[in-house]
Amino acid sequence: MKLPSLDIGNLKIKYPIVLGAMGVGVSRSGLAAAVTNAGGLGVISGVNLGFNEPDFLTNPLEANLRALRNEIRKAKEMTKDGIIGINFMVAMNTYAEHVKEAVKEGIDFIVSGAGIPSDLPALVKGSSTKIAPIISSSKAAGLIAKLWDRNHSIAPDAMVLEGVKAGGHLGFKPKDILDENYDVFSTISEIKKILKPYEEKYNKKIPLIVAGGIFTGSDIKEVLEAGGDGVQMATKFVATAECDASDAFKKAYINATLGDVEIIISPVGLPGRAIHNPFLERVSANDRPKIVKCVNCLKTCTPATTPFCISQALVNAVNGNTDEGLIFSGENVYKVKEMSTVPKIFEELIKEAEA
Numbered sequence: 001m002k003l004p005s006l007d008i009g010n011l012k013i014k015y016p017i018v019l020g021a022m023g024v025g026v027s028r029s030g031l032a033a034a035v036t037n038a039g040g041l042g043v044i045s046g047v048n049l050g051f052n053e054p055d056f057l058t059n060p061l062e063a064n065l066r067a068l069r070n071e072i073r074k075a076k077e078m079t080k081d082g083i084i085g086i087n088f089m090v091a092m093n094t095y096a097e098h099v100k101e102a103v104k105e106g107i108d109f110i111v112s113g114a115g116i117p118s119d120l121p122a123l124v125k126g127s128s129t130k131i132a133p134i135i136s137s138s139k140a141a142g143l144i145a146k147l148w149d150r151n152h153s154i155a156p157d158a159m160v161l162e163g164v165k166a167g168g169h170l171g172f173k174p175k176d177i178l179d180e181n182y183d184v185f186s187t188i189s190e191i192k193k194i195l196k197p198y199e200e201k202y203n204k205k206i207p208l209i210v211a212g213g214i215f216t217g218s219d220i221k222e223v224l225e226a227g228g229d230g231v232q233m234a235t236k237f238v239a240t241a242e243c244d245a246s247d248a249f250k251k252a253y254i255n256a257t258l259g260d261v262e263i264i265i266s267p268v269g270l271p272g273r274a275i276h277n278p279f280l281e282r283v284s285a286n287d288r289p290k291i292v293k294c295v296n297c298l299k300t301c302t303p304a305t306t307p308f309c310i311s312q313a314l315v316n317a318v319n320g321n322t323d324e325g326l327i328f329s330g331e332n333v334y335k336v337k338e339m340s341t342v343p344k345i346f347e348e349l350i351k352e353a354e355a
Contacts, residue, residue, distance in 0.1 A: 001221060001224070001225075001353065001354060002354055003015050003016060003220070003224075003350060003353055003354060004016060004224070006018070006041065006207060006209075006229060006230040007205070007207070008041075008109065008130050008132075008157050008158045008207055009130050009157050009204065010128075011041075011083050011108055011109065011130060013039070013040060013041045013083060013230075014039035014040075015038075015039040015040050015346070015350065016209075016220070016224065016229060016230030016231060017035070017039070017040035017041070017220070017230065017231055017233060017346070017349065018040060018041040018043060018085070018160075018209055018230055018231065018232040018233070019031065019032060019035040019040060019041065019042050019043045019085075019232070019233065019234065019237060020043065020166075020167075020211055020232045020233060020234030020235075021043045021044060021045035021046070021085075021086070021087030021111070021234070022045055022167070022168065022234050022238070022245075022328065023045030023046070023047040023048065023087075023168075023314060024045065024047055024048045024049075024051055024311065024314040024315050024318055025045065025048075025049070025051055025052075025244060025245065025314075025315070025318040025319075026045065026238065026243065026244060026245045026249070026318055027042075027043065027044060027045045027234070027237075027243070027244060028044055028045070028049070028071050028075075028244040029044065029070075029071045029072075029074035029075035029078065029244070030078075030242050030243070030244045031237060031240070031242050031243045031244050031342070032044045032075050032084055032085075033074070033075045033078035033079045033082075033084070033242075034240070034242035034341075034342035034343075035237065035342055036075070036079045036082045036083055036084060037078070037079055037082065037342075037343075038342050038343050038345075038346040039346060040346065041083055041085055041109065042075065042079070042082075042083075042084055042085065043084075043085040043086060043087055043109070043111060044071055044072070044075060044084065044085070044086045044087070045086075045087055046068060046086045046087055046088045046089075046098055046102065047087075047088070047089055047092060047297070048060070048064060048297055048311050048314075048315070049064050049067035049068050049071055050062075050063030050064035050065070050066060050067035050068075051067075051311070051315045051318075052067075052319075053066060053067055057292070057293040060297070061094050061097065064094070064098070065097065065098070065101050068086075068098060068101055068102060068105070069101065069105055072084065072086070072102065072105040072106070072107055073105065076106070083108045083109065084107060084108055084109070085107065085108060085109030085110065085111060086102050086107050086109070086110055086111075087110075087111045087112065087113075088102075088110060088111075088112050089112070089113065089114035089115065089169075089268070090112055090113065090114050090115025090116060090117050091114040091115050091268050091269075091300050092297060093297060094297075096119065096123055099120065099123040099124065100123055102129075103123070103124050103127045103129050107129055108128075108129065108130065109129065109130045109131075109132070109157075109158075110124065110129055110130070110131050110132070111131075111132045111133075111134060111160055112131070112132070112133055112134065113133065113134025113135075113160070113162070113169075113171065114134075114169050114268055114270065116133075116140075116143070116144060116147070117131075117133050117144070118144075118147055118148075118151070120133070121148055121151075121152035121154050122152060125152075130157035130158065131156060131157055132156055132157055132158035132159055132160055132209070133156055133159060133160070134159075134160045134162055134171070135159055135160065135161055135162070135171070135191075136161070136162055136163075136170070136171030136172055137171075137187065138187055138190035138191050138194055140171070141159060141161075141191045141194050141195065142194045144156065144159075145194065145195060145198050149198060149201070154202065155195075155198040155199070155201070155202040155204060155206060156198075156206055157204075157206070158206060158207045158208070158209055158229075159191065159195070159206060159207075159208050159209065160209045160210075160211055160232055161184070161187060161188065161191060161208060161209070161210050161211065161212075161228075162211045162212050162232075163182070163184040163187075163210070163211065163212030163213060164176065164182050164184075164212060164213075165212040165213030165330060165331040165332065166211050166212035166213070166234075166273070166330055166331075167234055167235055167272075167273050167274075167328050167329045167330035167331075167333070168234075168272055168273065168328040169266055169268055169270045169271075169272045170263075170270060170271050170272060170273065171270065172271065173271070174263055174265070174271045184210065184212065185222075185223075185226040185227075188208060188210065188223075188226050188227045188228050189226070189227055191208055192208065192227055195208070207229035207230060208227070208228050208229050208230075209228070209229065209230040209231065209232050210223045210228040210230070210231050210232065211231065211232035211233070211234075212330070212331075213330065213331055213332055214231040214232065214233050214236075215233070215235070215236055215330075215332045215335055216349070216352060217348065217349045217350065217351065217352025217353035217354070217355070218352060218353070219231070220349060220353045221353045234330060235253070235329055235330035235332055235333050235336065236332075236336070236345060237342060237345065238250055238253045238329075238336065239253050239254050239336050239338065239339050239340060240339070240340050240341055240342050240345065241339065241340075241341050241342075242341065242342045244318075245317075245318045246318060246319055246320035247320070248320035248321075248322050249317055249318055249320065249322060249327065250339065252275055252277070252317075252322050252327050253275075253327075253329060253333050253336045254336055254337065254338060254339070256275050256329065256333045256334050256336070257334050258334040259276075260275050260276045260333075260334070261273060261274075261275060261276070261329065261331060261333060261334065262274060262275075262276050262280065264280065264283070264326075265307075266310055267300065267306040267307065267308065267309070267310045268300055268310065269300040272328060273328065273329060273330065273331060274326055274327055274328050274329060275327040275328075275329050275333060277322060277323060277325075277327060278323045278324070279308075279313060279316075279317075279322075279323060279324050279325055279326060280326070283307055283308055286307075288307060288308065289308050289309070289312070289313070289324070291303060291306075291308075291309045291312060292309075292312060297311050308326075310326065313325050313326035314326050314328070
């Protein structure tokens with residue numbers, strides 16, 4: 001099959017491949033621009049982008065917004081003003097400030113999860129920015145579509161369905177993540193039926209982008225044949241020259257085995273998938289890592305009782321201190337065997353999908 005384009009309103013993406021945002025700092029302007037230049041949709045992770053700014057610990061909001069502006073501008077420059085997206089977690093304390101700043105910078109696409117993005121339409125009103133909620137079920141798809149229709153008189157520009165094999169935070173109960181009977185393909189058809197009335201009401205197509213365990217060209221083909229309009233991929237792009245993470249972070253992916261992947265409970269209040277390492281051993285042994293400075297990033301985190309500071313753990317990992325950091329990954333991380341480049345990966349994916 002010849003891969004179709006992915007159209008999100010007036011945004012025309014050559015191949016139906018979207019970069020899954022990885023934070024903190026794993027997918028910044030470098031990786032996002034490379035994916036866009038290869039024909040996909042590059043997406044920056046918008047959580048705590050200012051982690052390397054000198055005033056991050058003393059003035060986190062200003063540091064984050066400054067870095068946010070810089071990363072969007074760099075990505076736009078590297079892609080000659082190509083299409084760039086960004087991901088914001090609803091659980092962020094300064095969610096509204098971040099969304100508004102990204103819109104000011106001309107971001108093309110905002111994807112949002114880790115909560116219900118009920119206010120997202122109001123925050124982008126009057127702009128050309130396209131918005132897509134992250135969902136994990138047909139129930140969530142219906143809830144958000146109904147909410148946006150009733151309160152904002154709009155429909156989503158797209159939806160991202162994340163299945164149980166995704167990396168990072170997961171919108172499932174821990175027991176459901178291990179459910180072998182979970183069928184993402186049946187969920188695709190259910191969600192399509194739910195979205196159809198809203199597509200007709202607002203005279204627009206609402207593409208469904210499927211994520212979670214998408215690793216090969218065959219996976220892409222399977223999603224498209226099941227009715228999906230595109231895929232979101234993250235783990236596949238970490239061990240690349242263009243990825244913004246440290247070499248040590250990338251090596252953790254290359255060296256990971258199937259048995260190294262585990263499910264944890266994050267301070268965000270959701271289960272998450274990560275690579276086993278000395279940091280997680282300490283956490284599981286109730287050896288609480290010392291919190292250097294709380295930057296008040298999450299609505300759901302209580303510094304006095306949280307098992308660890310997720311921001312600190314993710315920053316340690318992306319900067320190369322992997323033994324003291326949290327390394328989120330997808331279930332298929334064990335399939336990453338060597339360093340590559342984004343153009344090479346796209347070439348392989350397209351060739352396999354179209355073979």
